[in-house]
Amino acid sequence: xxxxxxxxxxxxxxxxxxxxxxxxxxxxxxxxxxxxxxxxxxxxxxxxxxxxxxxxxxxxxxxxxxxxxxxxxxxxxxxxxxxxxxxxxxxxxxxxxxxxxxxxxxxxxxxxxxxxxxxxxxxxxxxxxxxxxxxxxxxxxxxxxxxxxxxxxxxxxxxxxxxxxxxxxxxxxxxxxxxxxxxxxxxxxxxxxxxxxxxxxxxxxxxxxxxxxxxxxxxxxxxxxxxxxxxxxxxxxxxxxxxxxxxxxxxxxxxxxxxxxx
Numbered sequence: 001x002x003x004x005x006x007x008x009x010x011x012x013x014x015x016x017x018x019x020x021x022x023x024x025x026x027x028x029x030x031x032x033x034x035x036x037x038x039x040x041x042x043x044x045x046x047x048x049x050x051x052x053x054x055x056x057x058x059x060x061x062x063x064x065x066x067x068x069x070x071x072x073x074x075x076x077x078x079x080x081x082x083x084x085x086x087x088x089x090x091x092x093x094x095x096x097x098x099x100x101x102x103x104x105x106x107x108x109x110x111x112x113x114x115x116x117x118x119x120x121x122x123x124x125x126x127x128x129x130x131x132x133x134x135x136x137x138x139x140x141x142x143x144x145x146x147x148x149x150x151x152x153x154x155x156x157x158x159x160x161x162x163x164x165x166x167x168x169x170x171x172x173x174x175x176x177x178x179x180x181x182x183x184x185x186x187x188x189x190x191x192x193x194x195x196x197x198x199x200x201x202x203x204x205x206x207x208x209x210x211x212x213x214x215x216x217x218x219x220x221x222x223x224x225x226x227x228x229x230x231x232x233x234x235x236x237x238x239x240x241x242x243x244x245x246x247x248x249x250x251x252x253x254x255x256x257x258x259x260x261x262x
Contacts, residue, residue, distance in 0.1 A: 006040035018055030019198040027063025032071035033113055035078025042081045045094045052261055055202035058194050060105040067114025092146035095120040099210030101201040105194035106130040116145025125194050127187040131169050138167035154180050205243035206261035
């Protein structure tokens with residue numbers, strides 16, 4: 001089986017620039033999670049995390065949906081895998097803390113767990129046909145996939161609760177103005193725009209991106225003095241890297257740097 005291929009329900013393609021495009025591939029079920037897809041995503045995240053060949057990740061869906069959440073009628077009802085003594089949704093932390101840039105390209109419905117999946121990515125780009133649906137409470141299901149952590153940090157406490165309470169489509173103009181999505185574009189522009197951004201990020205100092213993401217995430221739950229200490233630690237790590245040397249050398253030589261992620 002090719003690298004990063006785990007099942008037919010999760011398609012992957014690694015570009016020459018190091019961008020791994022991951023496509024949820026159950027279009028007949030609007031890319032809803034069954035046990036096989038859950039396990040494939042879990043294993044993909046574990047493999048990609050420390051692989052230097054992957055410098056950025058783009059997540060999207062096949063057919064007319066991004067992901068419609070859990071497939072309640074699927075024969076395979078395996079839950080999300082976890083390591084011993086871990087919560088079921090610990091995989092969400094693996095994606096949230098992925099030490100490389102992650103982009104969700106949303107072209108259709110992202111409902112329930114599908115919305116939760118998108119919110120775990122660093123950046124979200126939507127086509128104007130996308131639908132963001134926090135549907136849990138409409139079905140009397142408790143919100144999951146870490147949305148109770150990600151959504152209020154993206155848009156604030158009151159707005160997050162309102163959207164979770166109502167469980168209705170989030171208007172794309174409101175999502176954009178609130179910072180939940182970075183851009184809304186025509187459907188034909190979605191993947192080229194996501195890929196162009198991923199290529200640009202993949203060419204950067206990805207080790208430094210990982211340190212920056214770690215500092216930002218930790219800063220969300222710590223005091224300012226803790227963030228100062230984390231920044232010092234990150235700078236010490238970064239100063240020892242090859243990319244740091246290359247960045248300084250390129251500046252002195254008045255040329256574009258060539259970063260290796262090391």
